[in-house]
Amino acid sequence: MRYYSLKRKSPDVSFQDAVINGLAPDRSLYFPESISLLSKSFFKNIDQYTNEEIAYHVIKQFIGDEIPIDVLQGIIKNTLYFDFPIIPINDSISALELFHGPTMSFKDVGAAFMANCLGYFNKNNNKLTVLVATSGDTGGAVARGFLGIKGIEVVILYPSGKVSDIQERQLTTLGQNISAIQLDGSFDDCQEMVKKAFLDNQIKRKITSANSINIARWLPQMFYYFIAYKQVYKQKKDIVFSVPSGNFGNICAAIMTKKLGLPIKHFIASTNINDTVPNYLANGVYDPKPSKVTISNAMDVGKPSNFIRIQKLFNNDLSSLKKLFSAYSFTDKETKNAMRRIHKNSKYLADPHGAVGYLGAKLFQKKNPKSLCIFLETAHPVKFIDIVNETLSERIAIPKQIKSIFRKEKKSIKIKTYQDLKCFLNSERLF
Ligand SMILES: *Cc1c(COP(=O)(O)O)cnc(C)c1O
Numbered sequence: 001m002r003y004y005s006l007k008r009k010s011p012d013v014s015f016q017d018a019v020i021n022g023l024a025p026d027r028s029l030y031f032p033e034s035i036s037l038l039s040k041s042f043f044k045n046i047d048q049y050t051n052e053e054i055a056y057h058v059i060k061q062f063i064g065d066e067i068p069i070d071v072l073q074g075i076i077k078n079t080l081y082f083d084f085p086i087i088p089i090n091d092s093i094s095a096l097e098l099f100h101g102p103t104m105s106f107k108d109v110g111a112a113f114m115a116n117c118l119g120y121f122n123k124n125n126n127k128l129t130v131l132v133a134t135s136g137d138t139g140g141a142v143a144r145g146f147l148g149i150k151g152i153e154v155v156i157l158y159p160s161g162k163v164s165d166i167q168e169r170q171l172t173t174l175g176q177n178i179s180a181i182q183l184d185g186s187f188d189d190c191q192e193m194v195k196k197a198f199l200d201n202q203i204k205r206k207i208t209s210a211n212s213i214n215i216a217r218w219l220p221q222m223f224y225y226f227i228a229y230k231q232v233y234k235q236k237k238d239i240v241f242s243v244p245s246g247n248f249g250n251i252c253a254a255i256m257t258k259k260l261g262l263p264i265k266h267f268i269a270s271t272n273i274n275d276t277v278p279n280y281l282a283n284g285v286y287d288p289k290p291s292k293v294t295i296s297n298a299m300d301v302g303k304p305s306n307f308i309r310i311q312k313l314f315n316n317d318l319s320s321l322k323k324l325f326s327a328y329s330f331t332d333k334e335t336k337n338a339m340r341r342i343h344k345n346s347k348y349l350a351d352p353h354g355a356v357g358y359l360g361a362k363l364f365q366k367k368n369p370k371s372l373c374i375f376l377e378t379a380h381p382v383k384f385i386d387i388v389n390e391t392l393s394e395r396i397a398i399p400k401q402i403k404s405i406f407r408k409e410k411k412s413i414k415i416k417t418y419q420d421l422k423c424f425l426n427s428e429r430l431f
Pocket of ligand 1: 246
């Protein structure tokens with residue numbers, strides 16, 4: 001499969017080069033040259049396929065012959081080894097739990113898929129360094145996805161004292177080919193430094209990024225929707241997904257599934273008060289703003305990088321976009337009330353991101369009472385334990401994935417300046 005840059009100012013590339021480049025040289029995002037429908041019989045008999053077989057059918061057209069079939073099946077096996085259950089909240093709203101992976105974030109799927117693809121493409125063992133800035137969730141999932149992948153070293157940069165204890169442990173206790181650096185500064189400073197490092201030709205290491213605009217993190221997110229469809233299609237209801245959205249990568253993958261023929265009625269992007277996209281749908285003006293801090297902080301994005309891909313999927317036509325897609329924004333107060341209501345009525349613990357998704361589902365359902373609305377639970381509530389404990393009377397039981405990291409020692413390097421980072425990256429051995 002060929003990929004082109006949405007700005008069309010860089011050459012078309014293969015899947016492999018798009019994965020290695022991340023961003024196109026013209027600073028725009030890659031997009032597949034064509035998207036084909038899957039067969040009708042696949043959808044009719046989808047309950048006969050395992051999750052791994054479904055994933056293979058979904059992704060193969062985007063890779064073509066660049067990865068041998070058996071290797072691709074192995075990559076999928078390393079990506080989808082946990083469950084994706086649907087939990088009914090009431091008769092017409094359900095939660096799709098995407099947090100049963102190793103770091104309890106839905107980002108585990110994209111991170112593992114990308115890590116395994118890069119591991120394959122790097123088969124000559126040319127040392128490659130993945131450099132990522134994180135405000136919390138991404139770093140942990142990327143670090144875990146790349147753990148033990150041959151020839152690849154991962155350097156995670158995070159703002160000192162600004163990630164939660166659990167998140168810090170997920171970044172700093174892995175060892176092997178993962179190293180963590182804490183910067184005396186903010187997340188924005190971390191991101192600035194990473195950008196600078198990519199352009200710095202005095203850095204001798206070959207470095208690449210693993211952020212969410214990479215096609216190998218974006219495309220495998222389609223798997224969730226097919227796997228969910230398999231579980232509910234026999235109910236013969238109109239299916240609607242509500243996706244808690246920040247950078248709009250996940251919801252964009254959701255809409256892509258429609259181009260493959262998945263019979264979904266409507267897609268909802270649910271956001272916190274970072275409401276660039278809901279505003280755009282309401283008044284037609286796209287006006288990105290600096291991000292605002294909220295309790296659903298993995299969605300604190302004022303300039304969602306993947307929205308350009310969503311516009312492309314609708315040929316930049318706002319009216320056809322609105323037929324299939326809605327976007328709603330909610331405040332922290334509404335989010336906390338939703339967490340309380342879900343817990344009181346259904347005994348279900350939602351994290352703040354899932355609760356935003358629930359609110360979107362609820363709002364849509366007022367006008368469409370017959371549909372089955374599925375909201376995505378994108379992180380386990382334990383990852384936001386302080387907010388959950390403060391909002392609900394219930395205490396969260398600590399799951400086994402998280403318990404194990406409390407026994408390990410945190411290891412990270414403290415830095416203050418860009419020069420420190422550069423010195424580190426130019427040292428002979430990172431570990
Ligand atoms: C990253 C993240 C999101 C937002 O996903 P996007 O693809 O960036 O829209 C939502 N919830 C959680 C818990 C996340 O970590």
